[in-house]
Amino acid sequence: MTQRILVVLDPDSDTPVATDTAIDIARLTGGEVTGLAFVDKDSIGNDAAGGGIGSMYFAERLREQLTEETREKAKDLIAAFTARVEAQGVAHSGDRVGEGELVKSLLDEMRTHDLLVAGRESHFYYAEPERRTHTLGKVLQDAAAATLIVGTERPTVRRVAVAYDGSGPSARAMQKFAHLAPFGTDLDVEVVHVRGGSEADVLASDRxxxxxxxxxxxxxxxxxxxxxxxxxxxANRICELAQGDRADLVVSGAFAKKGFRKMLFGSSATKLLEQATVPLFLYH
Known part of the structure; x- marks a missing residue:
């Protein structure tokens, strides 16, 4: 069962949805939640970098200003998260502002949590879509915990589609979902296999x-x-599955047989993350 749930916080509108989803899961499983906001000093340093010696002083001042503004915003996010969780009577622990390199800090936290809940539009204090997808891709590739990506509406999960092709990633995603049971087991679950058209493909798919x-x-x-x-x-059919009305949640491996690295870092990843109309449960 899901006992420790990590919620990554940023100023986007789907952070409250991620928080409420984590609260719902914790209430169902008897778990606890942790809120984590970031001060990504590396990104701030890059944004404030000057172009020459004469501008170094101003760049440093800008870096200090951006760091402090981000730190205060992160503290506000943690305060709002704590108030929201306590109002619902759910246990929480370890809420904090992390400072340092974003991906490493997040991966470190995920080692001692079962599930990360994040909004699909999470920017982590920056707004470049390609950079966001790259960050999420690295997290999905290396994280010890599973990731649940939610949208702008608090999900009610009754129907689950499990994308399964027999590969290691798809099997581990299915197993992780079964072990954590974040939405309980009283669900309608559909195992979906995308196959070729040969007789051998049909027989293998049945098995x-x-x-x-x-x-x-x-x-x-x-x-x-x-x-x-x-x-x-x-990959395209899984994207279609995540856009349809046959499931409230899609469970999928973070890498496919032919290299979901392309799906994580390329156009297919952007398509899945931006076009999915249901939450995504992803694991590598």
């Missing part, structure tokens, strides 16, 4: 889906169905 369904049932998910989708573009 994969049967094995995955058996695993989920063994972990208390009683209402499990399976679906095979014929396509030569699995």
């Amino acid at each position: 994969l889906r049967q094995d995955a369904a058996a695993y989920l049932r063994a972990h208390g998910f009683e209402r499990v169905t399976t679906t095979a989708i014929e396509s030569s573009d699995p």
Whole structure:
């Protein structure tokens, strides 16, 4: 079960949704939440860098100003988070402002948490979409904990689609979801396999889906169905699945057989993160 939930905080509108989602999970599982806001000094230093010796003094002053402004904003975020959690009567611990290199700090925190909950529009104090996707990609690649990405609405999860292709990442994502059961086990779960059209593909798909369904049932998910989708573009079909109305949550491995590194750092990642209309449970 999910016992320790980390919420990454920033000024975007979906941070309250991430907080409320974490509260809902903690209340269901008896867990606790931790709020973490960042002062990313490396990014601030880059933004304030001067162009020459004559500008170094002003660059340093700007860096100090930006750091202090960001630190105060982070403290406000932590205060709002603490008030929101305590008002709901949910346990919390370790709420703090982290200072240092963003990705390393976040990965360090995730080593002692079961689940990271973050908003899809999380900017971590910067607004460049490519930089945001790159940061999230590195977190998904190396994190010990799973990541739940939410949107602008507090999710009610009753139907879950598990994207499963038999690969290590998809199997670990399914296992992590089954072990954590962040939304309980009283769910309608659909195991979805995107396959080719050959007879061998059909037979392999049947076996994969049967094995995955058996695993989920063994972990208390009683209402499990399976679906095979014929396509030569699995990544695109998973994106379509995350945009449709057949699931309230999509569970997926963070890397695919053909290299979800492209999906994390390229256009497919941006498409999945920006076009998904349901929350994403991702693990490597």
